[in-house]
Amino acid sequence: MNVDFKTDGNNITVYLAGDIDEYGVRTVKNDIDKLIDDTKGLRSMVFDMRSVTFIDSTGLGFVLGRYKKLRQRRAELLLRNVPKQVDRVFGASGVYSFVPIVE
């Protein structure tokens, strides 16, 4: 799993790529959390998922964990370009009521 970041003012887009599973999450979680902690005045984070090849419930826990962390900072988490397999897992788990999709 790989991540790339693009900062635009108070908003950060995180480009996630690869498999978001138990192994994948371990490799990127700390980098994303550090980015959240280090960005002053952060208002929103967008997970761009166009290059995500797979997700399971561990990935779901990872997304909800970042949602909670951002909420504590009064920032929001948004999703973009959600692939079909990811959408199926998110849809089955009710994630969209907390973390909406944006264009």
Add this chain to the structure above:
Amino acid sequence: MNNYFSMKLCAVGENESFARNVVASFAVACSPTLDELNDLKTAVSEAVTNVVVHAYDDGGIVEIYCEIDLTENSLSVCVKDFGKGIEDVNKALEPFYTTKPDDERSGMGFTIMESFMDSMSVESTPGAGTCVTMKKVFGKC
């Protein structure tokens, strides 16, 4: 013709991707759609993740037995461990129930297995291990 394979893996996160992709490759004989294949991969990943995260404290083995039945175009997969077992299986099956909430576990593993496969059963003996058996029939619609 029916076909099967079995394998033993070290119960570590690095092997999850290998396990789900091997089962998905085996399922190709049933001519699944891409969506069906993704459902199968997700369910297998959940079962193996449970073993990696919950079954052992100091590492162990995950055993996978997989069988296809071409007469009904189905695949059955059994994911077995020899770890701690589950004290209360009914509780574990509840959506969002997790014994590790501090670890950012979603508690949705069994719910996803149940909803993405045609059948799922869990047999567990505390102190002896757990066996999750799932079946998917392909090309139903």
